[in-house]
Amino acid sequence: MDLFELCKKVPKVELHAHLNGSLSEKTLTTLDVPQHLLEGYQIINNLAVTTPEKLNECFKLFKIAHDATASVNSIYVATKHVIEEFYKDNVIYLELRTTPRQESNMTKEEYIAAVVRAIEESKDFITVKLILSIDRRHSMEVSKNALNIILEMHEMYPDIIKGIDLCGDPSQGTFHENLFIEARNSGLKITLHCGEIKNDQEVLQMLKFKPDRIGHGTCIHPNYEGSDELWKLYKSSSIPTECCLTSNVLCGTTSTYSKHHTREWLQDELPFCINTDDKGVFNTSASEELLHAIENLNLPKTFLIDHSLSAIEYAFASEKEKMKIKEFLMDWKKQNQGLFNETVSK
Numbered sequence: 001m002d003l004f005e006l007c008k009k010v011p012k013v014e015l016h017a018h019l020n021g022s023l024s025e026k027t028l029t030t031l032d033v034p035q036h037l038l039e040g041y042q043i044i045n046n047l048a049v050t051t052p053e054k055l056n057e058c059f060k061l062f063k064i065a066h067d068a069t070a071s072v073n074s075i076y077v078a079t080k081h082v083i084e085e086f087y088k089d090n091v092i093y094l095e096l097r098t099t100p101r102q103e104s105n106m107t108k109e110e111y112i113a114a115v116v117r118a119i120e121e122s123k124d125f126i127t128v129k130l131i132l133s134i135d136r137r138h139s140m141e142v143s144k145n146a147l148n149i150i151l152e153m154h155e156m157y158p159d160i161i162k163g164i165d166l167c168g169d170p171s172q173g174t175f176h177e178n179l180f181i182e183a184r185n186s187g188l189k190i191t192l193h194c195g196e197i198k199n200d201q202e203v204l205q206m207l208k209f210k211p212d213r214i215g216h217g218t219c220i221h222p223n224y225e226g227s228d229e230l231w232k233l234y235k236s237s238s239i240p241t242e243c244c245l246t247s248n249v250l251c252g253t254t255s256t257y258s259k260h261h262t263r264e265w266l267q268d269e270l271p272f273c274i275n276t277d278d279k280g281v282f283n284t285s286a287s288e289e290l291l292h293a294i295e296n297l298n299l300p301k302t303f304l305i306d307h308s309l310s311a312i313e314y315a316f317a318s319e320k321e322k323m324k325i326k327e328f329l330m331d332w333k334k335q336n337q338g339l340f341n342e343t344v345s346k
């Protein structure tokens with residue numbers, strides 16, 4: 001079995017996937033996206049793929065996906081598609097994140113309920129949890145209103161809505177820490193996009209806040225535009241980091257896969273997991289991300305299954321659900337030991 005086949009076969013855990021960034025071209029077509037928007041998506045997608053340093057370009061793509069999911073039915077259909085695509089890639093545990101949006105004929109509550117409905121309908125074949133995002137570009141007032149709705153919906157769907165995220169264009173906006181303190185006090189887990197670009201002061205504030213996980217963590221280590229002080233603090237907190245290789249390479253925040261900052265996590269044996277970020281925008285999959293990791297970061301084949309076993313530890317599901325998935329993964333590992341012993345042909 002070649003290495004990519006093995007990456008596909010392994011049961012996987014995905015913890016950092018933005019819903020609207022995960023829409024494949026096929027999904028956008030199904031959603032009746034007007035032809036000119038779809039063409040725009042393809043053009044910018046190609047630009048992003050062939051030209052690095054495109055963090056700004058990728059943020060334009062989200063507008064196209066947002067136009068395609070501007071109704072209750074379209075966000076519901078989009079969620080179904082995204083879940084199915086992860087499932088077909090052998091992802092057994094998925095945490096989707098999305099920013100609740102109000103549109104002319106949809107409230108934020110209706111948006112969340114539609115996503116939850118799609119998740120509930122998938123529960124027989126894949127475990128999916130929802131993280132609701134606050135966009136760092138939004139004002140305190142808009143974010144506070146979003147948080148109130150998120151807390152209300154969390155009370156209605158406590159088994160599905162598990163966490164809250166801070167995301168959005170890292171070159172804009174701010175981290176409204178008070179809102180995240182309130183979310184934490186209401187029982188939500190916290191993940192923050194942290195240090196995706198250099199911003200020492202904010203990284204310091206975020207690390208001191210001690211979220212349950214951070215996203216990216218690019219500019220923390222001194223070799224990657226961070227500092228000794230930040231790295232020391234990060235190491236002492238040992239917060240699991242959601243690494244997104246292709247996203248960072250295509251956005252130009254990392255020069256190549258083999259120079260990705262995950263190397264420092266491996267070197268210092270710090271907790272991390274590998275993720276897709278926006279599989280539609282970056283034209284990737286959970287299996288491809290694992291392949292890049294194995295091929296470029298000098299990892300053994302057993303990393304594939306051991307990655308799922310460690311990532312599930314960092315998940316926001318209940319301890320009981322995590323234990324069940326862990327047992328499944330350990331059984332799978334035992335039964336498929338041979339796959340990791342045989343010589344891999346590329």
Ligand code: 6MZ
Nearest residue numbers: 018019020021062097098099167168169193
């Ligand atoms: C920061 C990102 C992101 O929420 O509409 N998003 N935020 N850094 C990134 N790195 C590339 N990729 C995606 O999904 C799209 C939204 O996710 C955030 C952005 O705010 C984007 O608008 P949802 O489902």
